[in-house]
Amino acid sequence: VEIILGAELSTYCSLPGGCATTATETSSSGSSGASSLANLITNADQGVLLSFQAVEGSQSQTTNVYCYAPGCPNEIPWELTSHTGGSNPGVINSYLATISSGGGVSLATLNLPGQQGPIQPVLQRADTSYIGTASTSSGNLMMAFTPGNILWTVPNDAPKIATADGGIIGTSGTTYDSNGKASGQTATSIQSWTGSESGIAYQYGSVDQVALTPPVIYTVPPFWSFAGANQSGSNTSALCHDDRDKLITEYPKYNAGYLPICFASEFVPASNAQPTFHFTFAELNTSDIHFSPPDVPDWAILRAVLLSGLENTRANYGGQAITINSAYRSPLVQNAVSPLFPHDRHIHGDAADMATSSSQMIWNSLHNAAITAGACVEPEAQSTVNHVHADWRSGCPAGWRK
C-alpha cells in the first residue's frame, strides 16, 4: 500500500501590465501536508495506525512586476522592477490514520495542548487502544488513546510493556493499571533487556530472554506488547509465521512468565536432528513429541547452555550415555504435567531430567557430573532417586549449586 500524505499546489500566472512596457506576475500557493515523518504501528492483525502532523491552510502570495520592453531602466529584458508578498503559516493538526489491510483509511484528529510533534504510538493493548508518547510545551507524556480520544496521560514516563490485564510497565519501572494509575514499582528499571540478573528482573541464558518476578502476563501477538516490537526491542516482527507462533502464544496463556522471541537462536527445528553431538532433537523434545496429541513437535527451545551443559555432563560422567527423560516442554505440556506450577525451567529450554535407573550411585554420579558442568541440580529429597533434574539458568538457589 502506498500512502501519499499531503500535497502542495502552486500556480503561477502572469498578466500583462497596465502599460506597454511592464507585466505583472502574481504567484500564490496554498499547502496542506505532513509536517514531519509519520509514526507507524500495527493495529493487531487488521492493518496499521499511522500518526502524523499536518500543516493546513498555509498560504503565500507574491507579486512581481517585470519590465520587458526596450526602455527598461537597465535595458535588461524581463527585468524585475518590483516585488511584493505575504504569507499565512496555517495551523498544525495531529492525525491518526487507521489503515486497514485492504487499504481503507479512517482519519481522526487528536491534538494535545501545546503539542510538539506527532504522537508516537509504542504499544497496543488487547482492547485495541494504544499507548504512546507525546512531547508538549509542558513536558513529555505517556498516553493511552484511541483514534480521536485521549484515555489518560501520565507525565514523564514512557511505555515499555503492555500486560494482559490492560496495564502498562513504564521504562521507569513503574507499573500502571489499565486507567493509567500507578500500581507499583518493579524492583529494577527495565530500560534494558540485557541487564544483569538482579532484584526482580531475571535473565535466562542469552541476553534477549527475560522474565519478571512476579510473572508478567504479557499480551501476545497480534498486539504490539513490547516497545520495539519484541523483548529485544529490535523492531522486527514478533511473529515467525510458522508453528513457532503457536508455541509463543502458549507462554502467556499458561502464565509462563516470559515470552520467547521468534527469531532467537534457541528455537531449534526438527530438521536439526542433532543439535548437539550426543543428543538428538527427538530426545530433547521427547515430551512434546510424545504428548497426545503432539504439541508443536517440530520446534523446541533448546538453549545453548543446555546443549553445552549436557555435553559437559556427559563428559564428566565418563563419556557414558545419558538417557533424557524430558528436556524441553511446551507450556501446554508443562501445564498438563504440572498444572499447579506451570512455569518451571523446562519451558525455558535450559533443563533436562536424566534417567538414573533408580540407582543411588547413578543419581550421585550424574549429580556430580552435572554440578561440575555448572548446573543447578534439584535436591534428591525433592526429585527422589528416580531422576536427576539439572538446569542451566543464570542464577540458581543456594541449595542447588555447589
Next chain:
Amino acid sequence: MERLVHTNPGRTILLLVAQVSVLTLICPAQQTQVSKPSVVSSLSELRSDDAGERAEAYEQLRSDPSAIHSPKVQTALLDLLDREEHVIESTLRGSHEQVGVSDKYGEGYGEYVAELADTVNSFADWNDPHQACILVHESYNPDSRFAAEIASHWKTAIPCLVKMYGSDVGLTRGQAAPVLVRALTYSRDGLDPATLQAVRGIIVRALHDPHEAVRGNTVEALGSFGGEDMIPTLKAVAETDPSPEVQGHSIRKSASQAIAAIQKRGGGQ
C-alpha cells in the same frame, strides 16, 4: 506586445511514502487477569491448602520490597518454609521415598521452595535455634553453597542436624549426615567433647545406614572434608558395602576414592 503567460503546472510533492506490510496472524491473544492481592490477602493465601496459591502469594510478597522487610511478613515466610519442609518430608514418607514433591506437584514446586529458602535466609537470624533449624531442614544438596552456610553456622546448626539424622526418612538423614561432616571442619576447636563424640558417632553410623543415599552422601562428604581418622571406617565401607556396582558406579568405589582424597589432602579434620 507579447503577452506573457507563464503557467507552472501544479507540483505535487510526495511528502511521505510508507510501505506497509500488513501482518497476517495466526491466533488471537488470550488473556489472563493478573490479580494484585494486598499484603494482607497474600499473607492469608500463604496458608492455603493449594501449593500453587501459596507459591503465588509468596511471589507477590517477594516482589514487594517494603513487604519483605515487614517482621510480620518475615515471620509468615519462615512459618511457610517450615510447613513446606514438612510437605516434602511427608510426601517422601507416605510413598516410601518413591514419590517426591516434584512428582506430586511438579518441579516448579521445588523451585518455589528453594527460592523461598533463599528469601528466608536473607533475613533469618542464624543465632535463633528455631530459625536455624527451619533453614537446616530445608531440602538442599549436601555439597551445595547452602550446605556450606549451614556448616558455617555450626553452633546452632549441629543440634538441628543431629535431630534431623533421627528422621525415619532416609533422604532426610542423607542430607544431615554429610552436612555434619562438613560442620566438623568449622567447629574443630569449639565443639564440646560430648557433642563431638555424638557427631562422630552419627557419621560412623551413617556409613552403615540402611539407606544408600545416607551411605553414599556421607562417603562423598568425607572424601571432600573428612580427616585421616575416618580412613579405617572408609576402608571397611570400601570392602563391605552391600550396594552393587551399577554402570561402573558403587559406594565401595566412592569410599576408595574418598580415602585417596583424604590421603592426598594429608588429613586435617
